[in-house]
Amino acid sequence: MYPILFQLRYLPWYLCAWAIAGVALAWILVITQGTNWNAALLFSVPALLVYGFMATSAYYICRSLPLANRTAQRVIFSFSSASLLSAFVWLCLCLLFNNLVIAIGLQGLGIAMTPQLIAVLFSVACLAYLVSLLTHDVLIAFENIRDAELKRSAAQVLARDAELQVLRSQINPHFLFNSLNSISALTAIDASAARAMIIELGSFFRKSLALSSNTYIALSEELALCEHYLAIEKIRFDNRLTTDIAIEPESLSAKVPPMFLQPLVENAIKHGICNLSEGGVVSIMSAVHETWLYMTISNPIDSQPSSAAGTGTGLKNLKARLENLYGDRVRMTWQKNQTSFRVEIIIPLDF
């Protein structure tokens, strides 16, 4: 958006400045050419106001040459040709206007155009246009700095949201309380199973606390965390939950952000297995192709609309978090059909 013309509070000041320049030009005409004040003002003030509008076109020229990729040749060529062209157009307009004033035959108005005066007007107009170009460059640079700052703070907010999401997924109250209830049941019927579940729960929470303080961990560690989680859920859901984990050995050492798989596994149970009376299989697959790690998590879903349908915020947050870490070198997609849900993630091995 053009910064001066579209912000009404700047427009009067801008026009004022050019009107003052017009008075200055009139004064020069009076002194050097001996023109009378009325004629000089009638010529120079409208002429410079018009030029004020013409000079704003410099903004678009600056915009078309982004500061980041400029060559000296291109800048010199486009700046000088734009200046010459606009000075020429302006001069033609001035001469036309002056001749019109003379032709109407207003008493004592109109100024005598000498070749010297035309030369001076032309060069001053060229210079003025150059100044306009440079001023716009500075304005655009300021604008860019402000935009960059806005973008950076937006990215920071996103990163903090993702961080919060990680913290929240560590302590899913529903999971914790249901697990405690299962342990409470097991204490009377199978004490050693109760102990095993407490140990799994302890390992899961300890591991999730330890891992989430790192920026990157090995995929093997993330998988170990998911296995603790799945072991607990398998006790809770009994034979309703089965898993199919196919991990290519080369992918185990891949560096991944902590807690990137666990929320997906949790979703697969919460929105998939939980709603199926007969349960189902949660599949986790990983593979390495060239310099990329491919991960797939899929689960069956109830074909009927569920009362606990997700809103997709968890997925969107995870995607934002991955994009924050890898930029445009990450792909995360999810597809849902009548009976299944599937998430695919591709992240670079080298970064």
Next chain:
Amino acid sequence: MTLQLLIVDDEPLARRLTREYLAKHSDINIIGECANGEDAVEAILKLEPDLILLDIHMPRLSGLEVLEITGRSNGVIFTTAYDQYALKAFDLHAVDYLLKPFSQERFDEAIARAKTLQGVQHTNIPVLIAETRLERIVVRDRGQVQIIPLADIDYIEAQDDYINICWQGKSVLKTQSLSSLEAQLNSQEFVRIHRSFIVRLSAIKGLERISKDAQVAVLHNGTKLPVSRTGYERIKLHFVN
């Protein structure tokens, strides 16, 4: 007199625990266990238990939907691990619930309270259900539970004491008043266009004037529904021709 009790919970261990807690209540007889909402509906209608221990989060149907379908409003103790939104509503209506994991003492307390209220109809459970914003409509039709996503519904018509829900060319009757359903629906998506009709806004193709001051709403499937004067006031903002 022994009380007949039904356990409804999708986790086997949770059901085991309830059985264990009930072992010392010799005056309570466990007549069934259900692992999902649909089975619970059948069991409640068939066995007519005096008491129901009902989990809120279950496959197929939630605990509240089970009560809505069966029309059951007494002798219910809810069990749940954690649901901050539902619990707030429960507290408001003084409906009893057990938070997992719960102790034998807390369990006995809930049973004792349920016994004293035996046979007393709770008016607050229907109110609680009526205040819950719907995400889908559940109906029992000829022994089958139908789950209708709100987005599939074309319109709902009042017929005496029933409402007739029409979706994807099918229709089903439900015992409910049109006004109480209207209160449960999002007014941005569903609009009451007539004393007897609620329509999903995006199902409407356009309005048609049939006489000087009578309008009909034409749906995408070709159905034409009458629009009353107040209905027109509500709907015209969305369809300014």
